[in-house]
Amino acid sequence: MHARSLVVPAIATAVAAGYWVTSLQAQAPSKAGPAAPSANFDQLIDRNSATMLGEGRQIFRYDTFGSEAFWGDALRLHEAIMGQGLGGVGAGVTPRQALQLGLKVDATALPPAVVEGIKNGTVSLDKPETTVELLKLNAVVGVTGIFDRDKQKMRSMGIQCALCHSTVDDSFSAGIGRRLDGWPNRDLNVGAIVATAPSLKPFVDLLGVDEAAVRTVLKSWGPGKYDAELDQDGKAMRPDGKSAATLLPAAFGLAGVNLHTYTGWGSVPYWNAYVANTQMHGQGTFFDPRLKNSQQFPVAVKGSFHDVRGKPDLISSKLAALHYYQLSIPAPKPPAGSFDASAAARGKAVFEGKARCASCHVPPLFTEPGWGMHTPEEMGIDDFQANRSPDKRYRTTPLRGLFTRMKGGFYHDGRFADLSAVVAHYEKTLALPLTAAEKADLIEYLKSL
Numbered sequence: 001m002h003a004r005s006l007v008v009p010a011i012a013t014a015v016a017a018g019y020w021v022t023s024l025q026a027q028a029p030s031k032a033g034p035a036a037p038s039a040n041f042d043q044l045i046d047r048n049s050a051t052m053l054g055e056g057r058q059i060f061r062y063d064t065f066g067s068e069a070f071w072g073d074a075l076r077l078h079e080a081i082m083g084q085g086l087g088g089v090g091a092g093v094t095p096r097q098a099l100q101l102g103l104k105v106d107a108t109a110l111p112p113a114v115v116e117g118i119k120n121g122t123v124s125l126d127k128p129e130t131t132v133e134l135l136k137l138n139a140v141v142g143v144t145g146i147f148d149r150d151k152q153k154m155r156s157m158g159i160q161c162a163l164c165h166s167t168v169d170d171s172f173s174a175g176i177g178r179r180l181d182g183w184p185n186r187d188l189n190v191g192a193i194v195a196t197a198p199s200l201k202p203f204v205d206l207l208g209v210d211e212a213a214v215r216t217v218l219k220s221w222g223p224g225k226y227d228a229e230l231d232q233d234g235k236a237m238r239p240d241g242k243s244a245a246t247l248l249p250a251a252f253g254l255a256g257v258n259l260h261t262y263t264g265w266g267s268v269p270y271w272n273a274y275v276a277n278t279q280m281h282g283q284g285t286f287f288d289p290r291l292k293n294s295q296q297f298p299v300a301v302k303g304s305f306h307d308v309r310g311k312p313d314l315i316s317s318k319l320a321a322l323h324y325y326q327l328s329i330p331a332p333k334p335p336a337g338s339f340d341a342s343a344a345a346r347g348k349a350v351f352e353g354k355a356r357c358a359s360c361h362v363p364p365l366f367t368e369p370g371w372g373m374h375t376p377e378e379m380g381i382d383d384f385q386a387n388r389s390p391d392k393r394y395r396t397t398p399l400r401g402l403f404t405r406m407k408g409g410f411y412h413d414g415r416f417a418d419l420s421a422v423v424a425h426y427e428k429t430l431a432l433p434l435t436a437a438e439k440a441d442l443i444e445y446l447k448s449l
């Protein structure tokens, strides 16, 4: 005890002295130029950090990147939402139906009168009018209605990153609550939503199939899934006839992680530019010569997607802040009581020891620092999705916040229904000698991440 209490102040003094020396050196006037205003530059960094975070959040939640030219103007999705009664087509989409399709409502965007109205039933969740009102309030997560100047008629709509990568905490009711950015929306049925569009002509032209075929593909995705490579390679189905869509991944806990997407297409800003230009159909600049490969990416070659130069560019100036915000989103911690803590502690030892999980899922990132990519053979799975990417491998998925993606299964396409199926797969592939108790502990550990 005594020895320790003497040592600590000694270290503190040494550190302080060292600091004093370096700060003196920093302040010494340099002959080469004016004295560097280091304190001011520190403040500048802090201010920049706060600005980038705020701007990035705004972009992630509300920026359409000009995608209304596609979702509204070309597909006319807003007309399907409004329905005939409001000057659109068909029956329209009620809030109840929108919630069933997995769309989420940001409760903090609702004025008290609307909140009251929903509670006492005077604001009906069974009328498309209410959906349009919610869009006017900018309360539908990831969807922005574009209204004419007097805010009467919806004339188009665009989408945001938050559509697929945010959900809500259900604090008001199911599907209505505070935003949870970065949490994948595993309820969202992107394909079913797009399939309601009055026109699918852009997909028909690009993929060279008829409208009925496009609708079949869209409906094959199901909740929590989307296919971010379909408009590059035109592969709608796997060889076994199942959908080629992948699960919506987490967009939190990504700081320190080098490669992104299930197949490691590139860094976060790489992928953000890819998605904003080629998937959300915003207007900007995107360059990737790897797509100029007619064997692997025939549709990309047809559309020249390896070199996109939209003008004016509504995307590139937003990539820095968007990147910054995404890296700032921490992986959420699972709620207390959602796992057995003592079993999880034992499971940690199994994960890091006998089961060899930590050789790839390296804590605390739970992916490999470096180039965390593995061949289909190493993973003991087929190569279909890997072969749709430039490097033809699977990236080690960062595992933190696993509890937010319990719906839809595990691995890129959700092929393993639950964690015990994942562990059983590794047991076989890695020939692990695990006891039933060790497997159970390992699962509790995964739930605790």
Ligand code: HEC
Binding pocket: 159, 160, 161, 162, 163, 164, 165, 190, 225, 226, 227, 228, 229, 246, 247, 248, 249, 250, 251, 254, 259, 260, 261, 262, 263, 268, 271, 272, 275, 276, 280, 322, 326
């Ligand atoms: C229509 C749904 C959808 C939208 C909108 C969308 N994404 Fe994604 N995102 C996906 C899917 C699906 C993947 C997985 C793709 C894959 O692995 O092939 C993904 C992957 C990612 C990843 C990789 C995560 C990881 O595990 O490394 C990041 C980061 C990301 N998206 C960010 C964004 C940003 C930023 C935007 C807005 C510019 C955006 N996404 C818009 C569906 C979407």
Ligand code: HEC
Binding pocket: 262, 351, 355, 356, 357, 358, 359, 360, 361, 374, 378, 379, 381, 394, 395, 396, 397, 399, 405, 409, 410, 411, 412, 413, 422, 423, 426, 427, 442, 446
């Ligand atoms: C050789 C490297 C490697 C080893 C060893 C490894 N993993 Fe993985 N893990 C991966 C890769 C790559 C993926 C992505 C596979 C995919 O999406 O198709 C993955 C995915 C997962 C997922 C699914 C995550 C999600 O969101 O879908 C879980 C859970 C998981 N691993 C747990 C484990 C456990 C538990 C062990 C030890 C028994 C383990 N891993 C050992 C590389 C590895």
